[in-house]
């Protein structure tokens with residue numbers, strides 16, 4: 001269904017014939033999501049299908065097939081990011097104009113498989129960018145708080161600062177930012193991105209991230225289990241509730257390009273906390289909840305090299321970014337939704 005509010009008047013830029021006005025529907029997009037069954041993809045695909053009237057294609061790799069609503073609500077295709085021909089064929093088949101490239105290994109997994117992390121993160125991105133250059137697609141590729149390293153300012157980490165990550169995850173993210181900017185400047189490919197904080201959701205569990213403790217803690221709390229925290233008290237990291245993250249991914253792709261001073265990639269932020277802080281917040285809702293620490297040296301080392309809190313002023317100025325959820329609002333919603341998910345009446 002077309003919604004009248006989504007129709008816009010489009011005045012071509014390089015014409016003096018002012019009668020040359022077209023009506024076009026902003027919701028008409030053909031979108032391919034690569035990595036549609038992952039932590040972000042499974043929710044983003046459904047949200048995009050709720051907004052856009054064109055084909056929203058769920059790209060997946062064998063072994064990670066879409067199921068249920070994700071499978072039934074729209075087309076899906078095998079799209080391995082390391083196979084450029086496969087990406088190109090799906091782009092042609094559905095006349096794709098926008099690609100959300102969500103294929104990646106998270107930070108702790110990438111440390112154990114650095115070659116594979118590079119292959120997916122960078123060789124894969126190169127395939128996406130090349131297809132997009134040829135076939136004129138816009139591209140969203142998320143970056144991360146992991147794109148900074150220990151030499152960046154820890155508090156109020158600026159938009160433009162030193163990015164010398166020491167993890168393979170971070171190396172692929174900062175390389176991805178540079179490569180995406182290169183394709184925008186050199187070839188005019190419409191690449192855009194945000195640096196995601198740790199993402200928290202009750203839908204699809206993440207796998208192998210450093211910030212994942214902040215998801216796992218809610219699962220333990222709601223199921224009445226003691227939580228064993230792999231990150232030390234006092235370790236601050238940026239976090240974000242998934243609804244805000246999904247909105248950010250869509251809003252940056254919808255942003256007015258004439259206002260964008262930056263492209264790849266924007267700092268975005270909504271909350272920053274350490275394990276003690278989230279534990280105390282959950283206890284306000286579940287007073288009997290218990291937690292102990294068993295610090296994982298791999299994850300702790302990664303977390304220690306990341307910022308405490310990003311400065312997202314540029315995103316706020318250039319495309320009106322504004323988060324909706326703070327720690328309290330997120331905690332309330334997570335507990336409520338996980339109780340429904342596990343059939344727990346309280």
Ligand code: SER
Pocket residue numbers: 106107108143144145146169196197198199208209210211212
């Ligand atoms: N959530 C990611 C990770 O921990 C960071 O962006 O790997």
